[in-house]
Amino acid sequence: MENDIYFVQLFDIYKGLLTEYQRELFSMRYSLDLSFAEIAIETGASRQSAFDGIKKVKEKLVEYENVLKLKEKYDAIADLSENFSEEQKRALDDIIGR
Amino acid sequence: MENDIYFVQLFDIYKGLLTEYQRELFSMRYSLDLSFAEIAIETGASRQSAFDGIKKVKEKLVEYENVLKLKEKYDAIADLSENFSEEQKRALDDIIGR
Numbered sequence: 711m712e713n714d715i716y717f718v719q720l721f722d723i724y725k726g727l728l729t730e731y732q733r734e735l736f737s738m739r740y741s742l743d744l745s746f747a748e749i750a751i752e753t754g755a756s757r758q759s760a761f762d763g764i765k766k767v768k769e770k771l772v773e774y775e776n777v778l779k780l781k782e783k784y785d786a787i788a789d790l791s792e793n794f795s796e797e798q799k800r801a802l803d804d805i806i807g808r
Numbered sequence: 809m810e811n812d813i814y815f816v817q818l819f820d821i822y823k824g825l826l827t828e829y830q831r832e833l834f835s836m837r838y839s840l841d842l843s844f845a846e847i848a849i850e851t852g853a854s855r856q857s858a859f860d861g862i863k864k865v866k867e868k869l870v871e872y873e874n875v876l877k878l879k880e881k882y883d884a885i886a887d888l889s890e891n892f893s894e895e896q897k898r899a900l901d902d903i904i905g906r
Contacts, residue, residue, distance in 0.1 A: 723876075724876075726875030726876060727825075727872075727875060727876070774825075777824030777825060778821075778822075778824060778825070778876075778878075779906060780876075780878070782906070783903050783904065783906060786903045786906075787885075787900065787903055790896075790899050790900065790903065794892075794896065798888075798892065798896075801888050802885065802888065805881050805884045805885055805888065806881065808877060808880070808881060808884075
């Protein structure tokens with residue numbers, strides 16, 4: 711579950727780099743909480759290919775994070791901004807959340 | 809030239825998403841300042857394919873920026889941090905530059 715949250719955060723950051731189909735697969739699993747069998751029915755693919763597809767999306771997300779380290783950077787900025795004024799914090803959140 | 813700086817900045821941010829060959833092409837053009845004819849000799853490809861290859865890299869960089877807007881975000885954070893203390897500024901620079 712902890713692990714799921716990590717992937718959902720990576721997805722929020724990097725979804726624009728995924729294909730439409732990859733975004734759909736990921737959302738079926740992590741937003742709609744469908745089983746692999748249910749995703750297979752939705753996509754008309756086999757259970758195995760639903761499983762493989764989502765595994766591949768997660769690998770892509772980890773690859774993007776390894777290269778760009780955006781979650782790491784955003785987390786570090788959030789930690790740092792704990793000592794900032796409310797106004798500074800809001801301004802930073804606003805930029806990162808764009 | 810102004811335009812070149814823009815692409816060099818995008819390259820610095822997104823180079824990890826490019827292939828080794830794309831990074832080499834871009835560096836030959838923008839770090840070593842080689843002509844397309846010289847790049848063609850270096851890579852053993854035609855001048856046209858050196859030109860097309862670099863055009864494609866630049867398109868990729870723009871595509872990444874359109875999706876992730878990291879240059880826009882980093883610039884906005886730099887602007888914002890003008891009003892921060894020296895210590896806060898250094899800490900933010902340190903995170904973004906990782």
